[in-house]
Amino acid sequence: MSATSKGQNKREALVKATIKLVNNNGFHATPMSKIAKMAGISPGTIYLYFENKQNLINQVYIEVKASFSDFAFMDYEEHFSVEKGFEKIWKNIAVFKLKEVEEAMFLSQCDNTPMIDEPSRKEGLKHLQPLLDLWVRGQNEGIIKQVSPYMLYAFSIYPIAFLMNMQQRELYELSSTHVDEAYKMAWNSIKI
Amino acid sequence: MSATSKGQNKREALVKATIKLVNNNGFHATPMSKIAKMAGISPGTIYLYFENKQNLINQVYIEVKASFSDFAFMDYEEHFSVEKGFEKIWKNIAVFKLKEVEEAMFLSQCDNTPMIDEPSRKEGLKHLQPLLDLWVRGQNEGIIKQVSPYMLYAFSIYPIAFLMNMQQRELYELSSTHVDEAYKMAWNSIKI
DNA sequence: TACGTTAAAATGAACGTTCATTCATTTTTT
DNA sequence: AAAAAATGAATGAACGTTCATTTTAACGTA
Known part of the structure; x- marks a missing residue:
């Protein structure tokens, strides 16, 4: 070796x-x-x-975030219709958060804590561009609500983290039926 | 004194x-x-x-959570219509999260971290009952989607925390117009 | 292949610092 | 003058990091 x-x-x-x-x-x-x-x-x-403990955490954060983003856009292609594209990305993210629980929980803790320094935080945010692009296209096509991407993210993507948390604490069991329900609610909240 | x-x-x-x-x-x-x-x-x-550091944190968590819950149900009365009742509670929560930022951030950190022990976590969850009751009533009246309260919470309440985070990091400025938009998205995601 | 030599990788005991907690003493209140 | 509240220096344990030493890998030579 x-x-x-x-x-x-x-x-x-x-x-x-x-x-x-x-x-x-x-x-x-x-x-x-x-x-x-x-x-x-x-x-x-x-x-x-x-280098040291802080550097270790920053690196791990950046790597996990990158692997999350890769997963999110797996099998996604820019020529998809807005609705199909969103469904693909959303479900990828859902699968990641519900199956790769360790990594998803780690990200959630990093994102709600001062343990990561600001440069690494910024670094981790870069990869989400294709989703933002998709939303802009949807807005131009009159399919997606004319609100800030932060708003769209808050109501369609961020909720998945809550469901993951509940599932992790064994307060809630997410079957694939529930995932479909959740997807419909996500789409409902951002579509016009 | x-x-x-x-x-x-x-x-x-x-x-x-x-x-x-x-x-x-x-x-x-x-x-x-x-x-x-x-x-x-x-x-x-x-x-x-x-008693000690852990006890200090637990107590602070429970107190802040209680003050959050009190705020959430301020001026809310059970005889309100489902829609009016939800709007009142939702907007109370939004005001709390956007104005009492210190306390809201503290809760967000506690809820995404192993720093609070499980009993205190459970303790902090007790106060949300009136909202759950309202949702059940809404479901019986055929107004609210027939999904788990966790799902309703994830898509209508939890997003506020994300917007608070962005506002706190100065990535996003939430005017009162935006709050109204956000409320509509929240209602959209849970109403039938 | 076998051996000797050098470089690279890994080790873990030791160091200096920080921190939660205690308690003998002091300060304040009754 | 007694009781209650508050103090802050002292204690001992735990931690991040270092570095002298050991172990492992790589390479050249016969």
Whole structure:
């Protein structure tokens, strides 16, 4: 096995351990020593891959956000009709948030906490452009409400995070019927 | 001034300081010593009012959640029509989240973080019953969609938190026109 | 292949700092 | 003068980070 792929494995193990531990304990309540132990390496080794704890968190955030965005636009093509395109993206996001729960919960904690610094936050936001473009097209076609994209996001995408939270706390079980209901509500709130 | 009211002042100052510092730094990055300093008392004195740090946070959470709920149902009466009742509650919540930003941000951080223990979380959830009752009534009258209250909450109430976040980060300015737009979208998503 | 040599990767004990909490003492109130 | 409230220095545990040392990998030579 090459040195590179071994290094990748350790980095990957570190990222995974960070996500899991931060989900369960929060950022400042997860010591580097525990992250190292869960990743199966020694504490000092973390510093071969990341500058320090803050840098570790920022990097993990950016990577998870990127993998989320990739997932969101999987199989989406710009020539789709607005409605079909939105459905594809929305359902991708729903699948991600309901199946990749660890990663989704991590993002949710990062987005509601001062644990990520502002540059990394901005960095993580870049990838959503295709959805914004789709909405503008929809507005030009007279299909989508003429309101700010923040508003559209708040009412169609953001609710999925709440449902994920409830499902995670075992307060609510989301069957695929429920996901369809939810999609219809999302579309209802943004279509004219 | 009586001992009681003095004690109340100190407690209040502690609660306020905790909210502000936790908003800016997160729970575990806020030392008791800083909370004490901002409240204008000595670190040891905190322990006359709260058992320990965890208990302090739990109490603050429960109190802020209670004050949020009181605000939400201000001027609401059960004999209102479903639509009028929902509008009153929704707009109360919107006003709270957009004006009492410190408290709203604190709740948002608590609700997306493992910093609050489960019993306190449950405790904070109790006060929302009148809204659930209203929704059931609306469903019986054939006005509100026949879906789980979690779904109704996700699409009509939860989005306000996102708009608050954006406003707080100065990415978005919410005028009263926007609030009206938002209300219409909320109502649209839950009405039949 | 086997061996010796050098470089790279990984280790984990040790360091210095920070923090929650305590309690002997002081200050304030009754 | 007694009781209650408040103080803040002291304590001990925990943590992030470093670095002297060890382990592993890579390479050249015969």
